[in-house]
Amino acid sequence: MIQFLKESTFAVNEVFNKSLELLKRHYFSVAGLCFLLFVTSGLSNYLATTISDFNVVLSGFMAFFFMVMYFGLNMTLFKYILSLIDGNQEKKLVQCIPSTKELAYFFGAMLSIMVLSIALLMLLGAISLPFLYLFENGDNRMELMSNFTMFVVFVAAILTFILIIRVAFYPFFIIDKHAGTLRSLRFSFALTKGNVFKLLLILAVFAFFQLLQMYFNYLEYYIIFIILNLVSSFLVVPLASVVVSVAYRSMMADYHGGEDPKILNNIF
Known part of the structure; x- marks a missing residue:
């Protein structure tokens, strides 16, 4: 167990070190895309709220448009970072924009995850329901x-x-x-087999920073909160995007799940 923790911690440290080196070399291009994501998110919220008072249909259309634009920028960012990791420095940003088919696969997979989550909730409710009647006594x-x-x-x-x-x-x-909608989900399931703890460690690092911001905001230490918020906007968010991409490439280097992985074979 101790050896496993050491190996996991070392692997996570390696991912962060590679990510920091990459971000230092290409900070402005990566941070620029992250800034576009921030602007898109803020603008969509503002317009959706403003237009909803005049036209609900137009508000819904604008919300859908900005959602597609936001996730399209996300995929562009990840594709661009992957090209930097692979040493393809000459690849233009416009070449990283996802196609309509890729966006359709993305939203199809997102919808599938939502359906699976709802199905999971219903299944748990159905399994647990008999115990409700077992312990119920009327009072x-x-x-x-x-x-x-x-x-x-x-x-x-x-x-x-x-x-x-x-x-x-x-x-x-x-x-x-x-990969298509379902195949991309199966691939991800196979890739993360045996890597969940490492991913949780990575997630914990960024979660700790967010909790730190919330803590100082709660204590009304607004100067520290503003400083942390600026650090988050200009460093943590770009770094998180690079870390996720580097983690993907690192796990793919050790991937042996085949070209058509099965979910049942990769649960544990």
Whole structure:
């Protein structure tokens, strides 16, 4: 166990070191794309709120347009970073823009994850329902229903979180391997087999920084909060994008799951 922790920590450190080196060499191009993501997100929220007071249909259309634009920029960013990792410095940014088919695969996979999450919640509810009747005695029905609902939602949230980690790399398989909707999900599931703990360590680093921001905001230390917010905007966000891309390339170097992986063979 100790050896496993050492190996995992070393692997995560290596990913962060490579990411920092890459970000130092190409900071302005990566940070520029991250800034575009920030502007797109802020502009979409502003326009959706403003236009909704005048025209609901137009507001919905604008929300859809900016959603496609936002995730399209995300995929462009990842594709661009992958080209930098591969040493393809001459590749132009316009060549990294995802095609309509790739965007369709992306949203298809996103919809599939949402359906799987809802199905998981319903399945847990159906499995747990007999226990509700087993412990119900007529007097504790409301309390039991409340506890039952909280338990099912809590377990479903944990399993959904694990599911999202397992399938989080599907966009990379779409833009890098030209995989379709379901195949990209299967690829991601196979790639993350045995790497969940390493991914959790990476996630914990960025989560800690976000919690630190929330903590100083809660204490009303606004100067420290603003400083951390600036660091997050200009360093943490670009670094996170590079780290995820480097982690993908590192895991792919050790991938032996084949070209048509099966989900059942890669659960554990």
